[in-house]
Amino acid sequence: MSSKMKFSYYPGCSSQGSAKHLDESLRAIAPKIGIELEELDDWNCCGASVGHIGGGSLPNTALTGRNLAKAQQQGKQDVVTGCAACYLNTHAGNEKIKSDVKLRRQVNDALSAADLSYDDDLQVRHMCEVIVNDVGMDKIREQVTNPLTGLKVAGYVGCQTVRPFSSTDGGGNYDTYEDPDFLNDFTEACGAEAVDFNLKTSCCGGSVAVMSPDRTLHLIRDILQAAEDAEADVITTPCPLCQTNVEMYQDAINKKFGTKFNIPVIFYSQLMAVAFGMDPDKDAALKRNTIRARKLEKLAKK
Amino acid sequence: MTAALPETAENRYDLGFARWVRDNVEGGDKLSLCMQCGACSGSCPIGTQMDHGPRKIIAMIRAGMKDEVLSSNTLWNCTSCYRCTVRCPRGIPVTSIIQDLAAKAVEFGYADKKENALFAKSFWWSTSAFGRTDERLVTARYYFSLGFLEGIRRGLANLKIALGMVRTGRMHLGMPHKIKDIKGLTAILARAAEIEAEEANDEL
Numbered sequence: 211m212s213s214k215m216k217f218s219y220y221p222g223c224s225s226q227g228s229a230k231h232l233d234e235s236l237r238a239i240a241p242k243i244g245i246e247l248e249e250l251d252d253w254n255c256c257g258a259s260v261g262h263i264g265g266g267s268l269p270n271t272a273l274t275g276r277n278l279a280k281a282q283q284q285g286k287q288d289v290v291t292g293c294a295a296c297y298l299n300t301h302a303g304n305e306k307i308k309s310d311v312k313l314r315r316q317v318n319d320a321l322s323a324a325d326l327s328y329d330d331d332l333q334v335r336h337m338c339e340v341i342v343n344d345v346g347m348d349k350i351r352e353q354v355t356n357p358l359t360g361l362k363v364a365g366y367v368g369c370q371t372v373r374p375f376s377s378t379d380g381g382g383n384y385d386t387y388e389d390p391d392f393l394n395d396f397t398e399a400c401g402a403e404a405v406d407f408n409l410k411t412s413c414c415g416g417s418v419a420v421m422s423p424d425r426t427l428h429l430i431r432d433i434l435q436a437a438e439d440a441e442a443d444v445i446t447t448p449c450p451l452c453q454t455n456v457e458m459y460q461d462a463i464n465k466k467f468g469t470k471f472n473i474p475v476i477f478y479s480q481l482m483a484v485a486f487g488m489d490p491d492k493d494a495a496l497k498r499n500t501i502r503a504r505k506l507e508k509l510a511k512k
Numbered sequence: 513m514t515a516a517l518p519e520t521a522e523n524r525y526d527l528g529f530a531r532w533v534r535d536n537v538e539g540g541d542k543l544s545l546c547m548q549c550g551a552c553s554g555s556c557p558i559g560t561q562m563d564h565g566p567r568k569i570i571a572m573i574r575a576g577m578k579d580e581v582l583s584s585n586t587l588w589n590c591t592s593c594y595r596c597t598v599r600c601p602r603g604i605p606v607t608s609i610i611q612d613l614a615a616k617a618v619e620f621g622y623a624d625k626k627e628n629a630l631f632a633k634s635f636w637w638s639t640s641a642f643g644r645t646d647e648r649l650v651t652a653r654y655y656f657s658l659g660f661l662e663g664i665r666r667g668l669a670n671l672k673i674a675l676g677m678v679r680t681g682r683m684h685l686g687m688p689h690k691i692k693d694i695k696g697l698t699a700i701l702a703r704a705a706e707i708e709a710e711e712a713n714d715e716l
Contacts, residue, residue, distance in 0.1 A: 223645035226689050228682050252692045254643040259592045263615045263629065264636025265701065266513070267538070272704040273639070276697060298592075320704035324696030373594035374607075387598040413557040413593035421631040421654065425589065429557055458673045500676035 215344060217335075218281045219247035220300065222293035222450070223255050229293070229450035231498035235479035236292050236337060238493035242353045242486055243345045250289065251280050256299040259417040268316060274303030275317040278334075279326035286330070292337040292479070294370035294449040301334040305380055338371060338448050338478075339382040342392050350399040355487040356511050357401025363481070364407040364442035365393035366433060368414060368452040387411070396478045397446060400485035405440040409433050414455040423459060430456055431463045434471045443505045445475045453477060457501055474503035487511045513712035517620055520578050529578040538612040539605035546570045552596035552606045562586040566596055566606050569613075582622040587614035588629075630657040640701055643691030648683050 225233035240247045254276055255261070261270040277300060281289045289304075291297050307314050308331060318327050341350070372390050375381030385392045388411060394404035412433055415426025433456060437445050447453050457475040464471055476499060483494035490496045490510035496503060514536045518528035533540040546567075553565030563584040564572060572581050587610055596606040617623040618632070634654040638646045651670075656663030667674075677683035691697060 223689075224647070226644070227647045227684050228677065230682055254691050254697055255639040255645050257639065258635065258645065259611075260628070260632035260635050261639060262611065263618055263632035264634075265640065266619075266705060266708055267612070267615065268708040269701045269704040272700050276700055316704075316707050319707055320700050323699035323703040324693065326696070326700070369591075369593040369595070374597050374605075377598075387595075411595075413591050413595070415558075416591040416593065417631070418558070418589060418591045418628070420651070421627055425558060425561055426591070458676065461672060498680045498682055500673075500680055500682075 214241070214244050214246045215340075216246040216248060216285075216287050217290040217340070218250045218284050218287055220250045220253055220277060220281075220289055220291040220293075220296055222253075222291055222296035224293060224450040224454075228454045229477075231480060231495035232292050232450055232453070232477045234495040234498075235477055235483045235493060238488055239479055239482045239486060242488075243341070243349055245340070245345065247290070248284065248287075250277060251284060253277055253280065256296045258295045258299065261299075268320065271303050271306070271313065272317055272320045274300050275307060275321050275328055276324070276326060278304055278307070278330075278332060279321050279328040281332055282328055282330040286332075288333040288335050288340075290335050290337055290340055292448070292450075294336075294368060295451065297334070297336045298370040298375075301336075301375055301381065304332065304334045333380075335382065336371060336448075338392055339376070339384040341396070342384040343382050347395055347399045350396065350482065353482075354399065354401055354485045356485055356509070358481065358485050358506070358509050359401055361402040361505060361509060362405050362441055362443045363397045363402045364405050364437040364440055364445045365397055365410055366407065366437070366445050366447045366452060366456070366475075367393050367410045368447055368449040369411065369416070371448045372411065393446065393448065393478060397481065400481050402481065402485075405437075405442050407436060407440050407442065409436040414452045416451055416455075419455045419459070420451075423462060427459060427463050427466055430459050431467055431469065431471075434460065434463065434469070434473055437473055438471065442473070444503050445473055446478050446481055447475060448478055457499065460501065472501060474499055474501045474506070476503050476506065481506070484510045513709045514616060514619060515712055517578065526576045527574075529576045529581075530574045533573050533609075533613075537609055537616065539608040540612075542602075542604045543570060543573060543609070545602040545604055546574075547602060549601065551599045551601060555595040555599050557591060557593055557595070558589050562589050566610060569610070570604075570606075579622075581613065582617045582620065586610065587617055588623070588626055590614070627658070630654060633657070638688070640698070641694075642688045643694050643697045644689050646684065646688040649688060
């Protein structure tokens with residue numbers, strides 16, 4: 211891999227809100243690992259977990275159709291996103307539109323209302339899959355100028371980054387559903403220690419945790435407890451909703467269960483930015499975490 | 513819109529509802545493959561809080577229990593973790609079935625006042641009005657759709673979280689982010705809804 215790989219980059223709505231630090235750190239590390247991110251022009255929401263309930267099935271799929279039509283105008287390069295929900299919806303929608311003739315016709319009928327069409331054979335990929343399959347750990351290690359020696363990291367993968375596509379051909383066959391290794395590989399490539407963390411693919415409650423936290427706080431408590439038992443300094447995750455849920459509900463969990471959790475939850479891309487010796491604020495966006503990762507901040511190059 | 517629901521069967525083992533699910537629900541055509549092993553229910557992170565786990569919901573669909581299925585809280589506790597889907601030995605897309613049944617429950621008036629349906633409506637309001645999810649407005653609109661007092665209560669309960677998000681610059685302040693071609697998106701969504709409605713009429 212000599213020249214830069216170019217992608218149409220779909221940041222997703224959380225990149226302008228709760229997961230700004232994922233977007234900022236991804237954009238910062240991309241050039242270092244040979245990736246050019248060209249933002250998808252005028253992208254829209256993917257529909258997340260509830261779009262089909264609020265808007266109906268076809269309108270929800272049309273959201274993906276519009277993004278794909280915009281990507282098609284932008285070129286043949288693969289579409290990449292860092293967000294688990296954007297990936298799930300856009301990847302699944304793309305595969306369905308490509309394989310289901312009737313759906314493709316209906317989506318294109320809807321798109322024609324804005325003079326758009328999608329008849330290409332684009333690939334929609336997750337940033338982690340691209341890092342595993344196209345970039346490779348050697349390239350990550352090459353960029354590490356500030357190894358995170360002594361930092362203990364619990365790799366929390368969550369759900370939709372791996373399920374249901376990580377072991378499919380379309381999903382790049384990049385890891386397993388139950389016990390994926392990629393996040394620990396990222397951690398160790400950065401010179402940190404990946405602790406043994408047995409809830410790596412347990413669910414944080416997803417959007418149910420946003421709408422009715424009382425129903426799912428115990429799930430997050432279990433994840434935090436496992437990280438604490440493994441003596442992790444930080445939890446790292448690829449998923450915007452996991453990051454926010456596991457971070458922001460720690461007070462509520464402490465109140466409900468009498469625990470004393472105060473564990474930072476950071477994105478793998480923030481870890482990489484620090485390990486690459488980049489700016490802790492501008493590139494790693496460490497100030498965006500409501501529970502500051504003090505130990506990681508101390509390791510960062512000033 | 514979807515083809516009209518069948519009448520509730522007098523005989524519980526009428527297959528009318530199962531056939532309707534097969535023809536109208538995403539993944540429904542795979543229901544007949546279920547061997548009731550329970551890997552789905554055993555894998556579900558909050559199956560214990562469901563009226564009926566996914567295995568039982570599938571059995572109930574096949575038994576024609578339309579009202580019980582569509583009014584069950586199972587549809588609203590699914591977190592879309594896809595563990596059931598990847599573990600099902602028969603390859604049944606359990607998550608898709610449950611998620612699409614949730615949409616049908618709203619469409620046919622079984623769940624209008626359920627928290628999650630209100631959340632979905634707040635979400636879609638932002639998506640269709642701006643082309644993007646404004647997390648702040650979706651949350652506020654959802655809280656207040658639960659009633660004025662409940663809106664205030666939830667707002668206060670989450671005040672510290674909100675302030676943390678503002679402090680770290682993760683809650684957008686000011687006008688919502690809006691896509692440039694909102695007119696085009698509105699036209700696409702309207703046409704898609706129209707196609708879906710025509711489809712339902714075809715099947716009646």
